[in-house]
Amino acid sequence: MRGHVKKRATWEYVAELGPQPLQRCPACHKRFWITRERLPRCPLCQGPLEETVRRRQEMKAGFASRRAAQEALTQVLSSLASGTHIEPSRLRLSAFLIEEWLPAIQATIRPTTYLSYAGHVRIHIVPHLGTLTLQHLSASHINAFYSRLLSEGRGPNKGGLSPSSVRRISATLHRSLRDAVRWGRLLRNPVDLADPPRLGLAQTEMKVWSGPELRAFLGHERESRLYGLWLLAATTGMRRGEILGLRWGDIDLEAGRVMITRTRVLQGYTAQLSEPKTRRGRRLIALDPATTAGLNEHRRRQRNEGLAPGPGGKDTGYVFTREDGEPYHPERVSKLFRRAAREAGLPPIRLHDLRHSYATLALQAGIHPKIVSERLGHASIAITLDTYSHAIPALSEEAAAQVAALVIPD
DSSP states (O other), rough: OEEEEESSSSEEEEEEEEEEEEETTHHHHHHHHESSSSSOOOOTTOOEEEEEEEEEEEEEESSHHHHHHHHHHHHHHHHHHHHHOOOOOOOBBBIIIIIIIIHHHHSSSSSHHHHHHHHIIIIIEEEEEEEEGGGOOOHHHHHHHHHHHHHTOOOOTTTTOHHHHHHHHHHHHHHHHHHHHTSOOOOOGGGGOOOOOOOOGGGGOOOOHHHHHHHHHHHHHHTTTHHHHHHHHHHOOOHHHHHHTGGGGEEEEETTEEEEEEEEEETTTTTEEOOSGGGGGEEEOOOOHHHHHHHHHHHHHHHHHTTTSTTTOOOOBBSSSTTSSOOOOOHHHHHHHHHHHHHHTTOOOOOOOOHHHHHHHHHHHTHHHHHHHHHHHHSHHHHHHTGGGGGGHHHHHHHHHHHHHHOOOO
16 A cells, blocks of 8 residues: 655645545445445445446645645545555535435344334434444544433423433434444444443332232223233233234144244334344243133123134134124223222323233242243243343242251250
């Protein structure tokens, strides 16, 4: 690699970057420099890429002395020799995120994940950081961004976002800039150098029902059309989308087993079927006799309504449906649960809190956390222990008493 310095109005350097390889997309006419790895397809249109070469020069002026210009040139030539050089660019963060990154990843992730990323980009990241150039984005900019989200992230005079919400937005920004590094746009990810807000102890607190409260709720709803749904949620800890995605073919009532292979989730406000997020999300759950009996009763009720599989039934396949046989909208089920809890005179909790109630009661009953984790479909037992640490002290106290009884003399 070669270069030279010269003086015009100020001292400047000119670095010969040489005939460096690039990939060109014939469809959208974008060029991608091959600085670290070759892209399998165009990040924008997913079309095939052509490889070619192009001579490039890098020039920078404004140095006060020949020595300063020479030192900067030496750094450029050194980074070129080590393969770590990133060509200066005026590409703004907003253009990179909206025009390049979001279109590139849309086909590679779940639709719900894409909507979450797009919302973070358009609502939070671009309004605060979008005018900065991609290469000038620093950890100090990102820390200031976190601070603004915590103080005014909901909008003017509406307050800030919670630390957990800010961390989710930070994860989106980190993913996008990680791809920028992989595509040769950045040398390193500035989010790695920033400090997202810590989650306080309040983040681990959750509203759950005790055993007697849960028993009272199920007793109040015993004749309800959705009793089977509430019972399944309370005795298995299944998620709302997993329950609403169940079909009768997923349930073996004779063996007392339910297989989770799909989930009914929201994309915007539209409900659609999707696959579980993780490998452990696809799981087989054992049912207790009371829950099996409740589902049998639910199926008989559906048959009487002409909605269940069998002679004369309108077979929509779903286990839990409206009176017309169509599957419930997830938000409608949550609304019905809040109404039922209010009518039962119980403390208000979310439908998802039945899952938390199940996990808490199971751990307090002494069920091994590994079993609880597998039934909940967590990616690891660590998630279970971190999420439900409030239930662990009781187990620790019991263990302490049992060990003490073994070693302390009478």
